Amino acid sequence: MIDMKMPRFQIRNLSLARNGRAILHNVNLSIAPGEIVCLLGPSGSGKSSLLRCLNRLTEPPPQTIFLDGDDIISLDVLTLRRRVGMVFQSPALFPGSVADNIAYSPRLAGQALTSAHIADLLALADLPPVYAARPAAELSGGEAQRVSLARALANRPQSLLLDEPTGALDPASRRHIWETIAKLRRELGLTVLWVTHYMEEVREVADRVYLLLDGRIADEGPPDHLLRPDSKHITAVFAAGELE
Amino acid sequence: MFNTLPLDSLPRVLTALALVALAAIISRWQTLDLEKQILTASVRAFIQLIAIGYALNFIFDADNPAAILLILAVMTGIAGYTAGKRGRGAPHAGRVALAAISFGAALTLGLLVSLGIFNFTAQQIIPIAGMVIGNSMNVCSLVMGRVRDEVNGRSPQIEAALALGATGRQAAHPYLRTALHSGMTPIVDSAKTVGLIQLPGAMTGMILAGASPLEAVQLQIIVMYMLIGAAAFTGLATIWLTFRQFFTANHQLGIEG
Numbered sequence: 195m196i197d198m199k200m201p202r203f204q205i206r207n208l209s210l211a212r213n214g215r216a217i218l219h220n221v222n223l224s225i226a227p228g229e230i231v232c233l234l235g236p237s238g239s240g241k242s243s244l245l246r247c248l249n250r251l252t253e254p255p256p257q258t259i260f261l262d263g264d265d266i267i268s269l270d271v272l273t274l275r276r277r278v279g280m281v282f283q284s285p286a287l288f289p290g291s292v293a294d295n296i297a298y299s300p301r302l303a304g305q306a307l308t309s310a311h312i313a314d315l316l317a318l319a320d321l322p323p324v325y326a327a328r329p330a331a332e333l334s335g336g337e338a339q340r341v342s343l344a345r346a347l348a349n350r351p352q353s354l355l356l357d358e359p360t361g362a363l364d365p366a367s368r369r370h371i372w373e374t375i376a377k378l379r380r381e382l383g384l385t386v387l388w389v390t391h392y393m394e395e396v397r398e399v400a401d402r403v404y405l406l407l408d409g410r411i412a413d414e415g416p417p418d419h420l421l422r423p424d425s426k427h428i429t430a431v432f433a434a435g436e437l438e
Numbered sequence: 439m440f441n442t443l444p445l446d447s448l449p450r451v452l453t454a455l456a457l458v459a460l461a462a463i464i465s466r467w468q469t470l471d472l473e474k475q476i477l478t479a480s481v482r483a484f485i486q487l488i489a490i491g492y493a494l495n496f497i498f499d500a501d502n503p504a505a506i507l508l509i510l511a512v513m514t515g516i517a518g519y520t521a522g523k524r525g526r527g528a529p530h531a532g533r534v535a536l537a538a539i540s541f542g543a544a545l546t547l548g549l550l551v552s553l554g555i556f557n558f559t560a561q562q563i564i565p566i567a568g569m570v571i572g573n574s575m576n577v578c579s580l581v582m583g584r585v586r587d588e589v590n591g592r593s594p595q596i597e598a599a600l601a602l603g604a605t606g607r608q609a610a611h612p613y614l615r616t617a618l619h620s621g622m623t624p625i626v627d628s629a630k631t632v633g634l635i636q637l638p639g640a641m642t643g644m645i646l647a648g649a650s651p652l653e654a655v656q657l658q659i660i661v662m663y664m665l666i667g668a669a670a671f672t673g674l675a676t677i678w679l680t681f682r683q684f685f686t687a688n689h690q691l692g693i694e695g
Contacts, residue, residue, distance in 0.1 A: 249601060250688060250690065251597060251600060251601060251690055251691075252690065253686070253688055253690060271688045271689055272603045272604075272605065272689065273603075275600070275601055275602065275603045276602075276603040279601070279602075280601040282594065282597070282598060282601075284594050285598075286594035286595045286597070286598040287595075287598075288595060288598075288599070288612070289612070298599070298602060298604075299602040299603050299604070302602070302603060302604055302608055303603070342598070345602065346601075346602065349602065349603060
């Protein structure tokens with residue numbers, strides 16, 4: 195039973211530096227279960243660094259990030275990554291077939307996926323079962339990104355971190371991914387933190403938006419509030435391209 | 439007791455200098471501007487080899503196990519330093535190379551001696567160790583460089599695997615296999631063609647020294663097998679030690695801080 199009052203992710207006073215350069219300053223953020231939150235900001239503002247802390251691809255300081263109330267540093271890192279899936283801008287598929295890619299993480303855990311399981315996972319990513327046998331190297335950008343989504347879903351994660359997954363896609367493929375993620379939230383109750391720089395994407399998918407500027411949270415709220423035509427919010431200024 | 443240079447073969451050595459003189463003449467005639475380098479290299483080779491000849495003579499006469507081990511340690515140290523320099527860009531390349539070459543050479547030489555194939559005498563162990571350590575050095579630098587290139591070039595796939603819950607070893611495994619393959623290929627290929635294209639050094643030396651070709655091939659077969667073993671041991675140790683340097687204990691790519 196999900197405690198709806200307990201945030202899925204709670205970030206408290208997260209600061210991060212690399213090679214002596216500060217990347218994140220005192221970031222506070224919370225995401226409720228089943229919520230889709232978009233993270234906006236100019237290049238180099240720390241969006242991807244923040245995202246990578248949530249599944250510990252980058253190590254955050256202790257007592258700064260909590261998943262369902264637990265400090266993620268206290269969790270087994272491999273279990274954490276199975277609970278919190280990630281899709282990158284580049285699909286980075288492995289050599290082999292689509293089925294090989296989707297079965298990758300269950301195989302690491304000693305489970306063999308049946309073709310029915312693979313078909314189910316493909317269906318979640320809106321791909322027909324016939325794709326299972328296709329060589330991963332021969333897919334289009336949009337198809338490859340869907341396979342990387344199905345590959346992440348094979349772990350049955352509660353949450354997804356999306357690092358500009360539509361950044362390299364054409365508009366039709368991009369819209370298709372939005373619909374798929376919205377469907378996954380409806381059907382699986384997935385919590386999603388989504389880094390993007392497409393305002394149309396934000397308006398379409400986000401329940402709430404955080405704006406990161408120079409590693410600091412500069413604004414927060416629902417997109418229809420932050421981005422309405424008469425908005426005085428800095429997010430609207432950013433959306434108008436005046437902060438880049 | 440020092441042996442002196444056997445002067446009866448010196449005229450042959452000096453006559454061979456005629457080849458160097460011819461090479462220098464060709465260089466001058468074709469304006470290659472290499473004659474100074476050819477002459478310097480020839481003098482250096484003469485002095486270095488005479489010096490090593492005296493040193494080996496001294497060590498062979500002494501036949502002291504501690505002295506043999508000291509020589510092996512110096513050879514391994516130089517090989518580790520050289521391979522570490524070639525593998526620059528891989529984290530802690532020097533330390534990794536020294537450890538991997540020490541492991542590969544010690545295991546190979548240990549097996550050769552304990553199985554009774556060679557005796558632990560200076561005359562047998564030092565030339566054999568030279569071949570084993572030199573070969574291990576080449577394998578180590580090839581494998582280390584390849585692991586570095588694979589991990590850097592495949593970082594999106596490796597991070598994708600880590601994000602799916604793979605350990606560092608699992609995420610890097612397909613690319614490590616490629617690296618080990620590239621390190622082993624030269625010695626395996628040379629074993630395939632040995633004797634067909636050129637006679638290898640150890641065999642040539644024995645035949646020139648008056649041994650029968652059948653005696654010489656026996657030694658050469660042992661040498662080939664030994665080098666294949668040394669390549670595998672060193673290659674595996676290099677992979678094992680190198681890829682770990684790219685991952686943190688929490689299975690993150692890149693050593694931070």
